[in-house]
Amino acid sequence: MASVKIVLPGDIIDTRREEEDTAQQEPNVEDEATVIRLGPGLVQSSESVSAVTAGVLHSNSETNRWWVAGNKRRYVAAVGEPVVGVVVARHGEGYRVDIGSAHDALLPQLAFEGATKRNKPNLAVGTVVYGRVVVANSVMDPEIECFNSNTGKSEGYGELSEGFMFKCSLGLARRLIDTKAPVLAALGNGVPFEVAVGVNGRVWVNAESVATTILVANAIRNSEYLDAKQCRQMVKELLEKQ
């Protein structure tokens, strides 16, 4: 593993290193032409770039993107991210969904696969839904949808009936989204189950029996500080006990 650069709030980031590299390869490119894109955890203050959160500094030399990857427990909505939410209120034209961010998200009644004015899903307060964030900015309440509005297909989003939802850290949720997540792979080899991971730190699982659902939920929660090998061992032990 390459050396990991850890930044703290207030640290000045030296983004010029990348610029010089590109300038050497292509002498014609002027420095002004090199646009740096800043992701989460970085802000520009006058001439320099500084970190505002603690975490590992990442950069992509091709796209010249820079960002800081840290772990949090409070979700801040971002467009395109899958989230698991709970319906907290019903309105005339939609639902209010708690997705763990500062403000509840709006879920229009027509934002479901095949929903029309006459035929639309009827969700009760307390229903768990899996959706994708479509509107997220600091001045507006977030908005989610339970289908792909371009294709009209649900693509796995929608109401999550039965099952069990629990919370975890945002860092763990992001790792679980990866299909190669060791804990999910290890569990999948042992028991069949369904899982919906929201990057808002909420995970929904469902299996044939309640006991299996609890086992899967416990295994995922335990995997927070375990590496791949330890995950496989932990899952093996849990499955043996069952």
Next chain:
Amino acid sequence: MSRPDRREASQLRALNCSLGQLNRADGSAQFSAGNTSVVSGIYGPVEAKVYEEKLDRAVVEVKFRPDIGAPTTKDKWMESAIRNTFEREILAHLHPRTLVQIVVQLREGDGSVDSAAINATSLALVDAGIPLKCMVTAATCAVLSDDTTVVDPTQEEIDAARSTHTFAFASGSPTGPLYVDSRGEFTMDEYNHCYDLCALATERVLAFMRTAIEGKVTKEAKISAA
């Protein structure tokens, strides 16, 4: 004159901290220097109440809980001190119409409580991932009756001191202190001496905090890289 705990005049007590101890808070940190120990918990950014929300920025609310009994006027003063220190350092405009709640619980007070509270809050804000302009660190100095100046005084030393001074500094910015609290009678020379001593002490506290945060981040990064 040697100090009751045989420290050097410019020596801090043994520092200790742990991040993310409270599992229901969004971020938390415990910071202790010797017997003085403070826990800070952060909740936010959460929805603000309609009457307190600000349309262009996050509201910062501080609650200070003493180790014994209900909060008193002294504790209200501490709340406003912490709020004033951090309000300008939190990038509040990134989360408008929200509330960032800071709850500081004193576990044991043995002098230099205000600097410990600021240090704990600084670490807790980092743990919660609240965007900050820079790290904030604080230190306390006391001028004793024999004109010697000591860093990080215990309660025993503060009781016998002529004056006590607490300074909070922002990391990497040379633009003076964020917070100053001076009590007692002192000359301008003494004040300047305390300022310099505290500035040096906060550098050591910052190095300590950096190690603590790097330890936590490395632990998490290793797992996600594996």
